[in-house]
Each structure stands twice: as structure tokens, then as C-alpha cells.
Amino acid sequence: MSWMKKRDIYLVIGMLLFAGALYGGYRLYVANLPAKAEIYYESKLIKTVLLDTGKEETFKVEESDHVTFHLYADGSIAFEHSDCPDQICVKSGKLHLVGQSAACLPNKLIIKIVPNNKNSKDDVDMIG
Amino acid sequence: MKHCKYTLFGVILFCLLLAGCKKTSGITRYSTQYLDLFDTLTVIDGYASSQEEFSKETEKLYEELKTYHQLYDIYNDYENINNIKTINDNAGIAPVKVDKKIIDLLLLGKEIYEETNGKVNIAFGSVLSIWHDYRTEELNDSENAKLPPMEELKIANKHVDISKVIIDEAASTVYLEDKEMSLDVGSVGKGYATKMLTDYANREGMNHLLISVGGNISAIGTKEDGSNWVLGIQNPDTDSETAYVQKVNAKDQSLVTSGNYQRYYMVDGKMYHHIIDPNTLMPSAYFASVSILNKDSGIADALSTAVFNMPFEEGLQLIESINDTEAMWIYEDGTFAYSNGFKEAIAQ
Amino acid sequence: MKNEDSKTKHMVLTAMLFATAIVLSIVESMIPMPISIPGVKFGLSNIVVMYAMFFLNKRDALMIAILKGVFAALTRGAVAGLLSLTGGVFSIVVMVVLMFILKEKGSYFLYSMSGALFHNIGQFVAISIIYTNMVWLYYLPILLVTGIIAGMITSVLLRFLLPALQKI
Numbered sequence: 001m002s003w004m005k006k007r008d009i010y011l012v013i014g015m016l017l018f019a020g021a022l023y024g025g026y027r028l029y030v031a032n033l034p035a036k037a038e039i040y041y042e043s044k045l046i047k048t049v050l051l052d053t054g055k056e057e058t059f060k061v062e063e064s065d066h067v068t069f070h071l072y073a074d075g076s077i078a079f080e081h082s083d084c085p086d087q088i089c090v091k092s093g094k095l096h097l098v099g100q101s102a103a104c105l106p107n108k109l110i111i112k113i114v115p116n117n118k119n120s121k122d123d124v125d126m127i128g
Numbered sequence: 129m130k131h132c133k134y135t136l137f138g139v140i141l142f143c144l145l146l147a148g149c150k151k152t153s154g155i156t157r158y159s160t161q162y163l164d165l166f167d168t169l170t171v172i173d174g175y176a177s178s179q180e181e182f183s184k185e186t187e188k189l190y191e192e193l194k195t196y197h198q199l200y201d202i203y204n205d206y207e208n209i210n211n212i213k214t215i216n217d218n219a220g221i222a223p224v225k226v227d228k229k230i231i232d233l234l235l236l237g238k239e240i241y242e243e244t245n246g247k248v249n250i251a252f253g254s255v256l257s258i259w260h261d262y263r264t265e266e267l268n269d270s271e272n273a274k275l276p277p278m279e280e281l282k283i284a285n286k287h288v289d290i291s292k293v294i295i296d297e298a299a300s301t302v303y304l305e306d307k308e309m310s311l312d313v314g315s316v317g318k319g320y321a322t323k324m325l326t327d328y329a330n331r332e333g334m335n336h337l338l339i340s341v342g343g344n345i346s347a348i349g350t351k352e353d354g355s356n357w358v359l360g361i362q363n364p365d366t367d368s369e370t371a372y373v374q375k376v377n378a379k380d381q382s383l384v385t386s387g388n389y390q391r392y393y394m395v396d397g398k399m400y401h402h403i404i405d406p407n408t409l410m411p412s413a414y415f416a417s418v419s420i421l422n423k424d425s426g427i428a429d430a431l432s433t434a435v436f437n438m439p440f441e442e443g444l445q446l447i448e449s450i451n452d453t454e455a456m457w458i459y460e461d462g463t464f465a466y467s468n469g470f471k472e473a474i475a476q
Numbered sequence: 477m478k479n480e481d482s483k484t485k486h487m488v489l490t491a492m493l494f495a496t497a498i499v500l501s502i503v504e505s506m507i508p509m510p511i512s513i514p515g516v517k518f519g520l521s522n523i524v525v526m527y528a529m530f531f532l533n534k535r536d537a538l539m540i541a542i543l544k545g546v547f548a549a550l551t552r553g554a555v556a557g558l559l560s561l562t563g564g565v566f567s568i569v570v571m572v573v574l575m576f577i578l579k580e581k582g583s584y585f586l587y588s589m590s591g592a593l594f595h596n597i598g599q600f601v602a603i604s605i606i607y608t609n610m611v612w613l614y615y616l617p618i619l620l621v622t623g624i625i626a627g628m629i630t631s632v633l634l635r636f637l638l639p640a641l642q643k644i
Contacts, residue, residue: 099611
């Protein structure tokens with residue numbers, strides 16, 4: 001069996017093109033939708049943060065004392081501090097594009113950026 | 129010519145198909161709106177096999193709600209009816225014989241006053257009417273909108289003692305001992321009426337209804353197919369594209385929101401809303417809105433006003449002390465807080 | 477007698493490979509990643525699984541992957557265990573299927589890359605299940621690119637390591 005074939009190179013190029021096309025589609029149609037951040041603890045939504053308020057603040061959630069979040073005035077959000085060993089969540093940096101997410105698995109927390117324009121009146125039976 | 133025939137045949141077939149689709153479900157969802165009750169928009173959603181049948185049901189509900197609307201009115205007189213305005217007009221003069229529906233509401237009001245440490249006071253009319261007058265003046269002359277002078281408010285605030293509301297259950301009379309005082313049931317009236325309407329609907333066997341009296345929502349039973357009603361919590365930022373900020377499941381449940389966006393007027397570009405803090409005599413400034421979930425719409429209505437008038441910790445403590453009651457606070461900056469059990473009600 | 481001997485040798489070898497996989501995953505956790513996205517890793521420990529795949533048998537490879545998952549679950553919690561397990565199993569299943577179809581027509585690079593790619597995809601599927609509604613359009617391109625890079629790294633490493641490992 002050979003190490004690498006010419007065919008593999010074509011395959012890689014094809015995949016890269018495909019990835020590029022997908023990413024283009026994402027940037028064009030998804031990334032810049034109005035966004036909000038959802039914070040989940042143990043897979044349950046515990047907090048929703050509107051990102052376009054222009055406020056800068058640091059906050060915690062009552063479910064976990066181990067993690068500090070930071071909402072930036074530019075509309076992004078990040079894990080600012082966590083006591084977990086791997087620090088993957090903090091290294092994920094600032095999130096602001098729809099679809100981005102960061103997780104702190106040891107503390108069972110995840111931030112997800114989701115579109116915020118879906119809350120139209122048609123989704124609910126009544127608003128009050 | 130032949131083509132025409134085929135086209136016609138096609139069109140007819142298409143129409144039959146459409147008609148067939150409509151027929152198969154049998155029961156359809158309808159919605160009716162009324163604008164003349166409680167100075168707000170009333171919406172009733174329900175299921176029926178036809179519009180006429182739905183109207184028959186909503187007509188009954190409307191008539192029922194209308195009696196409460198007239199009894200709890202503080203601005204208008206109605207022929208042959210002693211309502212809350214009659215009580216106010218007879219303050220310091222004589223006890224007024226009133227319907228049991230008023231007695232029950234006022235008793236609830238007294239109870240709520242105790243439970244909320246006076247944050248909800250049905251005898252707060254003297255202060256509220258001043259704010260009401262300044263608000264309505266702004267409608268006529270928005271250029272010269274003014275704030276009520278604090279002196280005037282403070283003088284009025286001397287006449288808000290709820291213990292001077294004398295209720296004689298046996299004689300079915302109400303008497304205000306202080307002639308300067310007046311009742312304003314805005315904080316509980318709509319909610320209590322919605323609750324009574326809910327009970328009425330249940331008695332009448334209407335099992336799948338959604339009633340909103342000015343955003344005071346009562347979900348009766350479930351949807352026709354047994355699934356939960358899904359209610360949205362109004363986004364306090366009414367200019368936003370987002371109509372609501374959270375979805376909750378509701379089955380035999382009431383959702384009431386008190387918000388600074390509901391009734392307000394502008395003075396020098398600043399917004400002054402209608403929920404007045406009894407301590408400061410000014411519009412309460414803790415939150416943009418507070419929403420309460422409770423089976424009893426009357427309780428939910430009163431609590432939403434009370435909690436709106438309290439700092440978060442105090443409100444949370446109050447909510448947690450009452451069974452099967454949850455709350456969601458929305459701050460001016462759009463951030464939220466929930467009571468401990470609220471998340472269970474959130475719909476995905 | 478000879479059979480017994482090779483059985484023991486086999487077992488020891490599997491155990492050693494497993495230990496190596498653990499060490500490699502620890503080493504990997506110390507390498508800083510430019511971006512950290514749930515499910516995206518270079519998958520150094522995959523090299524061991526690949527080695528087992530090519531030169532022992534597929535069942536041993538699967539065994540090592542499952543053990544890795546159990547180890548992750550014990551040391552880093554159930555979620556990490558589940559992620560490791562789905563990643564490992566996904567990549568092995570895909571490699572086995574590819575090998576079955578292509579046989580000698582495949583290449584080490586191709587198998588490495590598919591293994592790495594589906595390791596990532598497997599983990600991402602697990603994450604999607606746990607945290608519903610992940611946006612695939614955003615992650616798929618990243619998963620593809622990192623899968624390709626990871627595949628290159630593993631196949632290059634294998635290329636240099638295999639001659640040495642084959643002597644065992």
C-alpha cells in the first residue's frame with residue numbers, strides 16, 4: 001500500500017474547495033444575522049444575553065461559581081475566567097458570529113451564539 | 129376549445145382539493161378581539177367547528193367580562209350599577225351597597241396588601257389619579273407635558289390608608305372613611321376579572337382557550353391536540369424586531385407582565401410609566417418588566433405589580449415563598465433573571 | 477504453546493498501545509491550539525489506533541478506542557468520555573469501511589485523513605446531540621480543514637514511526 005497517491009491530492013483540493021464554499025455561504029448568509037448568546041448549563045438553557053446592547057459587563061451565572069463571563073461593548077461574549085484545568089473555554093476567545101460556540105466541559109457550561117431574529121409573533125400563541 | 133375544457137377541469141379539481149384540505153381538520157382555530165373593555169385590547173383564541181359557533185362562545189365570555197369591566201371602573205358611571213367609582217364618589221359620605229364581585233376583589237386587594245408589605249395598595253387612588261391626570265394631559269398637549277409636583281403627590285399620599293376601606297360582607301357594602309381617599313384597582317382588577325372569566329369558561333366546558341386582557345394572559349387547558357400553549361414574554365424594548373424574549377409552556381396557567389412600556393408618557397424626552405412605587409411616589413425604576421406565572425391570574429397580576437416595585441432580592445424572596453409561582457425579571461439593559469423554577473416552564 | 481505465547485504477547489502489546497495512546501492525548505492537551513472548537517483536535521493518539529488498525533487487527537483498534545473513552549470518562553467525566561468514544565468509534569468504523577472497499581488501492585494518507593476527519597465529526601455529532609442546534613455551516617468547513625491537517629500529521633508521523641514500530 002502506498003503512502004500517498006495523486007488521487008489523494010485531488011481529494012484534498014476538492015475538500016478544501018468544498019470547505020471554502022461552505023464557509024463563504026456561512027459568512028454570506030448566517031454569520032452576521034442579529035445575534036444573542038445562549039448560556040447552557042448541563043444542556044439546559046439558563047441565560048440569554050442580547051449582544052447588541054452596547055454594554056460592557058462581567059457576570060457569573062448562579063448555577064456555577066467556577067466561571068466568569070464577559071460581555072463586550074462590541075457585541076461579543078467570552079469565557080473570561082474558569083477554574084478548569086484545560087482552559088479551552090477561555091482560549092476560545094470572543095464570540096460574536098452566529099454559529100460560534102465555546103464550551104467548558106468540566107464546568108458543564110456552553111455559550112452558543114444564535115440568531116435573534118426568529119422571535120416573531122408567529123412562533124407563539126400569545127404574547128404578554 | 130379543447131384546451132379550455134382541460135384547464136377548467138384542472139381548476140375545478142384544484143378547488144376541490146383545496147376545499148377538501150380545509151374540511152378534513154373539522155375544528156379550526158379562531159381569534160376574536162375586543163377594544164372596549166378595561167381600556168385595553170382583549171383577545172380570545174379558541175377552537176370551534178365554525179366562526180358562528182366560536183362567536184357564540186366568545187359572546188358569552190364577552191358579556192361576563194363586561195360585567196366585571198363595569199363594576200371595576202373608576203372613571204365611568206353605569207345606569208343602575210354601583211361600581212368602584214360609586215364607592216369613591218361616596219368616600220366619607222356613606223357606605224355603598226355593591227355586587228359580591230366587588231367585595232371579593234377588595235378582600236383580595238386587602239390580602240395582597242398584607243402579603244406584599246403594601247407594595248400593592250388598592251387604596252392608592254389619590255396618588256395614582258394625579259399621575260393619571262398628568263398622563264392624560266400629555267395626550268392633549270404633549271409639548272407642555274409636566275411631572276406632578278412632589279408636594280401634591282405627598283399630600284395625596286396622606287390618604288392611602290387601606291384600613292380605612294371598611295368592607296361589610298354581611299351587608300355587602302363598602303365605605304371609605306377618609307373622604308380624600310379613593311380606590312384604584314388597576315393592579316388587580318384586570319387579573320382578577322381574567323381569573324373569574326377563566327373559572328366561568330371552565331364551568332361552561334370550554335377546555336381549550338387562550339384569553340388575553342391587555343397582556344394579562346390566561347391559558348385554559350391545552351391546545352385542541354393536547355399540546356401546551358406557548359406564550360411569549362413581551363420584549364420590553366418595543367422598537368426591537370424581536371417581539372418576545374422568552375417562550376414558556378402553559379397549561380391551565382396564567383402569565384402576567386408588568387412593564388414600563390405598557391402605559392407611559394414623555395416629559396422632556398424621558399419616559400414616565402404608570403406603575404408607581406408607593407415608597408417614592410415615582411414610577412418604579414428597578415426593572416423594564418416583570419412577568420409572573422401562576423395558575424390564578426388575579427394573584428399573578430397583583431404579584432407582577434408588587435415585584436416590579438421591589439428590588440430583585442426582595443422580589444425573589446417573595447416569589448419563592450409562594451407555591452407554584454415563578455417570575456422573570458428583565459432589566460433595562462436587556463439582561464434577565466429567573467426565579468428558581470422558571471426554567472422548567474421555558475419552551476424550546 | 478506457541479499460540480499461548482502469542483496471545484500473551486498480543487495482550488501486552490494492546491495494553492502498551494493503550495498506554496501510549498493515553499500519553500499522547502496528554503501530550504496533545506499541552507500543545508496550544510490556534511482555535512479551540514468543541515470536537516476539534518489533532519488526534520495524536522489516533523496514531524496508535526491507526527497502527528493497531530494496520531498491523532494488529534481491527535478488533536484491537538476498536539478495543540483501544542473504547543478503552544480510551546472509558547479512561548476519559550473516568551478521569552475527565554462522562555461528557556469527555558462520550559466525546560472520546562464517539563470520535564474513536566466513528567473514525568474506526570469509517571476506516572474499516574474504506575479499507576473494505578478500497579483494500580490495497582487506498583493509501584496511508586487517505587486512511588489517516590478519513591480517520592482524523594471522522595474522529596472530529598464523531599465528536600462534533602456527540603456535541604451536537606448534547607447541545608442541540610449547533611450550526612453545521614460554521615463548523616463543517618473548520619472540521620474539514622483541521623481533519624485534513626490532522627490526517628497529514630498522523631500519516632507523516634506514521635511514515636517515520638512505522639519502520640521502528642514494526643520491529644516490536
